[in-house]
Amino acid sequence: MATDKPVLIAGAGIASLLLAHSLRRSNIPFKIFERDASFVYRAQGYRLRLSAEGLDAIESVLGPETFQRFWDACGKTLGRGFAVLDAITGETISSRPSAGPAPPAAPPGTTGPSQALVSRDGKVVGIARGTMRKLFAEGSEEHIEWSKDVTGYERTPTGVRAIFADGTKSIEGSLLVGGEGIRSKVAKQVSGGRLKVFDTGARGIHGQAPTGAFKGLGEGVFILKDDTRPEGAISIITNVRPGEMNDPDVQFGWTMVGRPGVIRPPEGEDINAVVGKPVADIAQRLTQNWHANFKPLFDQMNVNEAAFWRITCSSPSGVPEWPNDARVTVLGDAVHSMTPAGGNGANTAVRGAALLGRLLGEAGGWKEGLTEAYEREIRVLGSEAVKASYQTAKGEFGIEIDEERTPVV
Structure with missing residues (x-):
């Protein structure tokens, strides 16, 4: 791999692992930090239904041979x-x-x-979901650090470091991607609390x-x-x-x-x-x-x-805007959590991973303006998916979100 500072990825969920696969194919160094001790730490055997768009995104990242498997x-x-x-x-x-x-x-x-x-x-x-994680992780295992709970980050003059729950810090990275799910501390910090999960x-x-x-x-x-x-x-x-x-x-x-x-x-x-x-x-x-x-x-x-x-569910009114940070962005449920109605959460997550991976691959790694371009597109994609999921779930599950009063995760 190249000797540039690695892309730091918080969380080893499906979107993070697909992004890592894309980075590996583009010869861009990366590190993944996962708070769990292993892939089998928690029960995760439920199935995810894949849409045509989700499959297209996965295929674009995995390539013909791996996608066939x-x-x-x-x-x-x-x-x-x-x-x-x-x-x-x-x-x-x-x-x-x-x-x-x-x-x-x-x-x-x-x-x-x-x-x-x-x-x-x-x-x-x-x-x-467990099978998907293992397939996406193939070839990236040595780059995953387990039992590393990312609780925030600090900017450096030339990059960014992840901060862990025990007070230690990661090596300096070129970019930090908060993909650690609905309780993402990275998402909360980079958005100034604007990204909420209800x-x-x-x-x-x-x-x-x-x-x-x-x-x-x-x-x-x-x-x-x-x-x-x-x-x-x-x-x-x-x-x-x-x-x-x-x-x-x-x-x-x-x-x-x-x-x-x-x-x-x-x-x-x-x-x-x-x-x-x-x-x-x-x-x-x-x-x-x-x-x-x-x-x-x-x-x-x-x-x-x-x-x-x-x-x-994230904000039904749409993924909010926040002041862009060129060195930090978010991925998957950290930016667009949604109800199971419509079965589109995982599909939106892999589409976001493919998008961010493609932008990094085309640029040969991090560059100025990259996170802004990614967020502009993921904001539209995520907002549409969350809104459709929420509208269906209102009738199906009897839920109602008041963005001023409903508790946040």
Whole structure:
């Protein structure tokens, strides 16, 4: 690699790792600082659905050979297509084939457009977040420093240093990219607090179960809705993929979401610290009256992989402007966190990573004006995605954000 000062990247999420892959291909040095101890430190087995735009961005960074391996690792679903089912009776509320030019209709009670499920080859494409991280990280492992919690930065006359929770500092870098998620300290510092992530009050649970537990559904993308609960509705979304139904070593995932107040961690517990059996117990209790075709998803779930999810969202009014810092910028959820409605969070993140990587590659590394050009584009891309996600989630999850009163993360 070149001997110039490295690009410093806070966080080893999917956007940060894709950016690192782009930098490595462009022979630009980098360092990644991740607060976790390893890739498997926390449960992260839930799947991400990839749009055509997301796949295009990933392919542009990985190149033909690596992208082929990534594509082979993705699950592809066609079959029945998309269906909304009554979780109690098992009856179909609405359905349509996944193929075709029009996106599926939004589930009853929702507002705003639904994202088209199909992305390539007339199929719904998805991959586990953990698998995506490992594939993106290939070749960059030696540049990741684990258990390094970035809490801020300091500018130097010719660069920038990351500051860690223990008070130590990184080597000097040419650029610092805050990609450490919704609690990004880099984002808060560089934007002067203008970048905010709101806690919507809604919660989710991620779970996994053996393929045999999904036989009552068949192939397709499904939303199971339970509107009978007096405290508020809950639903799950899952993608049952062909070719794997009879493989006992494969697990399919599901994601449960509920209106504010419905899904709660045990009394007094931090939602980020509770994983495994306590979370599985809550999921099983919430679904105890569901139809027999769906019960195996919870009765047979992999208890160790159960994890809560705090549903957050950046400013629905749009990604704000802040005084540009030529040496510091932000990426992924740190700049445009969004609800799961529409399934566009990861797709927007990888598009941002591809954009920033391309600009750095074309410039041969950092240069004046680069972060300003990147932020101008990511502000538009992020604002559009967050707004669409929020409008759909208002109806689907019953959330409402008042940017003056809603708590921030």
